[in-house]
Amino acid sequence: MFNPIETLIRSVTDIDADPYSLGDFLGVDSRWCQRCGNNAILTAVQKLCAEEQLAPEKTVFVSGIGCSSRLPHYMGTYGFHALHGRALPVAEGIKIRRPDLHVFVTTGDGDCCSIGAGHWLHAIRYNMNITVLLHDNQIYGLTKNQVSPTSPRGLVSNTSPHGASLDPLNPLAATLGMSNISFVAQAVDWVPSVLYDVIEQAFHHRGLSFVCIMQRCPNYLPDHFEEYIKNPDRLVLLTHARGLQVEESIARRFKHREEHDPADLDRARELSMPRDRIPLGILYRNPEVLCYEDVRSGVEHLSVAERMAALEREFDKFTVDAASPQG
Amino acid sequence: MEQICLQYTTNPQRGKNMFVLGMLGWLYGQDLDLAREQVSFTFRTKSKDILNRNLQLLEAGHEWSGQNLDFRFEIASAPREEAQIVVNGNTALALGIMASGMEICAMYPITPATSASHYLSEMFENVGGMVHQAEDEIAACAFAIGASYAGKCAVTITSGPGMALKQELIGLAAMAEIPLVIVNVQRGGPSTGLPTKVEQGDLLQAMFGTHGDAPKVVMAAATVEDCFYQPIAARKIAEAFNLPVILLTDANLATAQQPFTRPRLRKEWFAAPIDQSAIPEGERPYDWDPTTGLRRRFTPGQPGGMHTLTGLAHDRYSRVAYDPASNEDGLRHRSLKLAAFQKTLTAPAVFGDPDGDLLVVGWGSTKGVIEEAVEQLRSEGRRVGALHLTYLQPMASGIGEILKRFRQVLSVEMNWSDSVETSQTTLDNRRYSNLAWLLRARYLIDVDCWSEVQGQPLKPRTVAQAMRNKLKQGVARV
Ligand SMILES: Cc1ncc(C[n+]2csc(CCOP(=O)(O)OP(=O)(O)O)c2C)c(N)n1
Ligand SMILES: [Mg+2]
Numbered sequence: 001m002f003n004p005i006e007t008l009i010r011s012v013t014d015i016d017a018d019p020y021s022l023g024d025f026l027g028v029d030s031r032w033c034q035r036c037g038n039n040a041i042l043t044a045v046q047k048l049c050a051e052e053q054l055a056p057e058k059t060v061f062v063s064g065i066g067c068s069s070r071l072p073h074y075m076g077t078y079g080f081h082a083l084h085g086r087a088l089p090v091a092e093g094i095k096i097r098r099p100d101l102h103v104f105v106t107t108g109d110g111d112c113c114s115i116g117a118g119h120w121l122h123a124i125r126y127n128m129n130i131t132v133l134l135h136d137n138q139i140y141g142l143t144k145n146q147v148s149p150t151s152p153r154g155l156v157s158n159t160s161p162h163g164a165s166l167d168p169l170n171p172l173a174a175t176l177g178m179s180n181i182s183f184v185a186q187a188v189d190w191v192p193s194v195l196y197d198v199i200e201q202a203f204h205h206r207g208l209s210f211v212c213i214m215q216r217c218p219n220y221l222p223d224h225f226e227e228y229i230k231n232p233d234r235l236v237l238l239t240h241a242r243g244l245q246v247e248e249s250i251a252r253r254f255k256h257r258e259e260h261d262p263a264d265l266d267r268a269r270e271l272s273m274p275r276d277r278i279p280l281g282i283l284y285r286n287p288e289v290l291c292y293e294d295v296r297s298g299v300e301h302l303s304v305a306e307r308m309a310a311l312e313r314e315f316d317k318f319t320v321d322a323a324s325p326q327g
Numbered sequence: 328m329e330q331i332c333l334q335y336t337t338n339p340q341r342g343k344n345m346f347v348l349g350m351l352g353w354l355y356g357q358d359l360d361l362a363r364e365q366v367s368f369t370f371r372t373k374s375k376d377i378l379n380r381n382l383q384l385l386e387a388g389h390e391w392s393g394q395n396l397d398f399r400f401e402i403a404s405a406p407r408e409e410a411q412i413v414v415n416g417n418t419a420l421a422l423g424i425m426a427s428g429m430e431i432c433a434m435y436p437i438t439p440a441t442s443a444s445h446y447l448s449e450m451f452e453n454v455g456g457m458v459h460q461a462e463d464e465i466a467a468c469a470f471a472i473g474a475s476y477a478g479k480c481a482v483t484i485t486s487g488p489g490m491a492l493k494q495e496l497i498g499l500a501a502m503a504e505i506p507l508v509i510v511n512v513q514r515g516g517p518s519t520g521l522p523t524k525v526e527q528g529d530l531l532q533a534m535f536g537t538h539g540d541a542p543k544v545v546m547a548a549a550t551v552e553d554c555f556y557q558p559i560a561a562r563k564i565a566e567a568f569n570l571p572v573i574l575l576t577d578a579n580l581a582t583a584q585q586p587f588t589r590p591r592l593r594k595e596w597f598a599a600p601i602d603q604s605a606i607p608e609g610e611r612p613y614d615w616d617p618t619t620g621l622r623r624r625f626t627p628g629q630p631g632g633m634h635t636l637t638g639l640a641h642d643r644y645s646r647v648a649y650d651p652a653s654n655e656d657g658l659r660h661r662s663l664k665l666a667a668f669q670k671t672l673t674a675p676a677v678f679g680d681p682d683g684d685l686l687v688v689g690w691g692s693t694k695g696v697i698e699e700a701v702e703q704l705r706s707e708g709r710r711v712g713a714l715h716l717t718y719l720q721p722m723a724s725g726i727g728e729i730l731k732r733f734r735q736v737l738s739v740e741m742n743w744s745d746s747v748e749t750s751q752t753t754l755d756n757r758r759y760s761n762l763a764w765l766l767r768a769r770y771l772i773d774v775d776c777w778s779e780v781q782g783q784p785l786k787p788r789t790v791a792q793a794m795r796n797k798l799k800q801g802v803a804r805v
Contacts, residue, residue, distance in 0.1 A: 027635065028646055055630075056633050057627065057628055057629060057630045057631070057632065057633060058627070058628060060477070060627050061635075062473075070647075072635040073635045073637070073646070073647065075635070076633055077633055078627040078632075078633050078634070078635070078636075079633075079634070079635030079636065080473070080476060080635065080636050081635055081636065081637040081638065081639065081647075082469070082472075082499065082638060083469075083495055083496060083499055083638055086465065086466075086469045086496065089461065089462075089465070089466035089467075089469035089470045089473065090469045090470070090472055090473040090476075091473060092466075092470055092473060093431070093433070093469065093470035093471060093472060093473020093474035093475075093476070093477070093481070094473040094474065094476060094477040094627070095473075096431065096457070096459065096470075096473075096474060097430075097431060097473070097474040097477040097478040097479075097481075098477040098478060098627065098628070100628070101477065101627055101628065118462055118463060118466070119462065119466055119469075121462075122461075122462040122466065296457055296459070301455070302454070302455035304594055304597045306455070307425075307454045307455050307597060308592045308594070308597075310453045310454045310455075311422070311425055311426055311454055311592055312592065314422060314425075314450060315412060315422075315589055315590070317368075318412045318413055318414045318418070319410050319411065319412055319413075319589055320410070320411050320412075320413055320586065321407070321409075321410035321411065321589075
């Protein structure tokens with residue numbers, strides 16, 4: 001959104017300033033709860049847009065329905081707040097029509113892994129150049145505290161008063177189990193620097209990058225991630241020359257670190273399986289996977305005259321005229 | 328016949344149609360070379376062997392008739408001034424989509440809509456478009472909406488069950504005001520119903536299938552020629568009014584071949600390039616015109632137009648707004664667009680007598696049959712007419728006046744309606760056919776209905792009988 005004060009400050013203070021500043025990426029004020037993990041994710045993507053100098057008019061945030069899916073409204077870019085579960089196919093339609101746009105998807109655990117689960121698997125298969133952020137708070141926030149497919153067994157919610165009866169769906173393992181995957185990563189909202197680095201790498205990956213973000217819901221699950229926050233033993237930081245490279249000051253906070261080559265799919269799958277520790281960083285990256293928009297020549301820029309000529313040739317095939325009948 | 332066919336094929340079940348074609352060619356004195364050419368064209372993608380066997384069967388049928396039949400018919404083919412196109416409705420639909428300037432068709436396979444997508448898949452890229460086969464109908468509709476939002480109007484093709492799945496997204500297109508064309512090649516329903524057979528059971532679904540008030544245009548093709556021209560009109564309407572347009576065809580039209588004058592392509596049919604000009608400061612994404620409800624749509628890439636489109640109630644900035652005034656404001660302007668569009672429509676001409684004892688009203692592929700029945704009754708000295716509707720939502724002004732010029736009005740359709748003659752059904756619980764409901768509600772006229780759901784095209788004979796009954800007893804049931 002046009003911000004006169006921001007523009008003025010920039011023009012006075014720095015002649016060579018980048019054309020866009022953080023202010024260009026702010027939308028309406030967030031209505032999320034205080035301490036909601038979504039705020040950290042919003043801050044990270046706004047910073048990314050400014051750092052990468054993405055033209056706001058060339059950037060689209062697409063979402064479904066849920067607390068997390070409100071994010072596009074809080075951006076100063078174009079946004080499309082679609083229907084519950086349908087963010088991915090909408091984003092694919094945008095991307096196929098306009099490969100020149102930067103397309104992001106923000107989605108919740110219900111949005112992506114329940115009602116939109118079919119689209120999730122197929123989006124991975126299409127591998128379009130879209131950055132997907134899964135805000136996994138392991139609960140349905142917007143509809144007020146119902147169990148989610150990613151909720152752990154035993155979780156008490158309004159629809160599981162005696163505790164969730166099933167083991168959770170593991171979005172990371174499910175994604176890594178698919179074919180055609182090209183980028184899979186995990187972050188947590190309470191370590192903003194790693195969150196930022198992961199999203200940045202996701203953005204630079206050409207293909208569908210799937211980032212699972214553990215996101216706190218202070219309203220319905222206030223202590224849910226506490227064991228991970230209080231006890232960094234429960235996290236393992238994945239670093240590698242071809243993956244995340246983290247400053248020592250940050251890395252020092254993690255007792256467990258692993259040099260993990262994102263090309264190693266077998267190890268990525270092992271790391272994703274339920275264990276004592278959850279992995280943070282880039283689990284898998286394969287830049288060689290074809291992008292759907294590249295293989296579908298799709299909307300070529302043919303002139304109207306060329307289109308008309310092609311259609312006339314089609315008409316010829318079906319034309320019968322009185323004088324000389326033809327096939 | 329089976330014996331002769333067995334000389335060319337191991338399965339006479341599959342060969343006798345060609346044999347009979349040869350017979351018919353002889354009976355009606357048609358040019359065998361022309362038939363050879365057409366058969367070669369139809370089997371152009373098949374192997375040489377298959378083609379040759381079909382040609383041999385064709386020739387065998389022709390020869391056998393010459394030797395064994397002692398009658399022939401002479402019917403001169405009608406001279407045509409202009410070149411004609413011979414295609415079925417689904418091919419015409421695909422050609423119309425390509426000529427409409429729409430560039431993306433998203434679909435999920437479903438009978439009887441698929442053959443349109445087959446032909447489109449084969450051809451669309453040559454004309455600068457693409458077909459996307461999505462993972463389901465919901466995704467197909469969402470994909471088309473995304474493509475429309477980011478560029479030009481896109482289309483999704485389906486049939487009844489797929490149409491049911493798309494409803495929530497059609498509501499999104501109506502709410503957020505995104506142009507979208509949805510084609511429903513109707514088949515028998517409900518549920519999986521009659522996948523390959525014809526029915527006109529989806530008109531009320533097209534009108535009211537979405538929850539809440541979701542104004543959309545509903546139009547129906549009556550002929551194969553309509554299947555070509557209506558996507559062109561639908562795209563224009565969708566883009567001019569920023570709303571979903573539902574185009575209804577059916578299983579009959581899908582496979583029926585009817586020749587029509589070769590279209591003269593027009594530049595204006597092809598959409599203008601995507602608008603990427605800057606939005607002037609102060610303009611809002613929903614600055615509705617107070618008299619027409621129209622607004623300028625902002626497309627990604629346009630500087631200064633940044634906003635978040637939403638399916639939630641929103642204000643003129645496209646911000647989520649639950650206040651009573653904003654909600655009514657949006658509903659009013661979205662509804663207004665249909666009133667504005669209706670002003671551009673003219674009522675269709677009445678076929679047959681302009682006034683009289685009975686008017687038959689229809690829509691969709693039944694047009695030819697109804698008109699034949701009307702001709703029949705006029706030849707019997709009855710004063711009857713037919714009115715065939717292309718636009719079902721909104722309906723052109725003047726239709727009410729036409730209905731009032733006849734003593735009785737009968738809607739003839741291929742969908743369910745109760746007979747009033749059973750012991751259970753009375754006038755206060757009778758369920759009418761789709762169009763009859765709409766006409767009764769809008770014009771407060773006692774429109775009766777006669778309908779059939781046999782999965783077959785109507786026959787002029789049965790329609791004529793229903794008309795006679797209506798004229799005699801005031802009851803249409805045969
Ligand atoms: C078709 C449909 N079904 C149900 C809903 C209600 N609904 C809205 S958001 C939501 C779940 C939200 O959970 P999640 O996706 O995890 O997002 P969060 O609010 O936790 O960020 C549900 C069930 C809806 N809007 N549409
Ligand atoms: Mg959630």
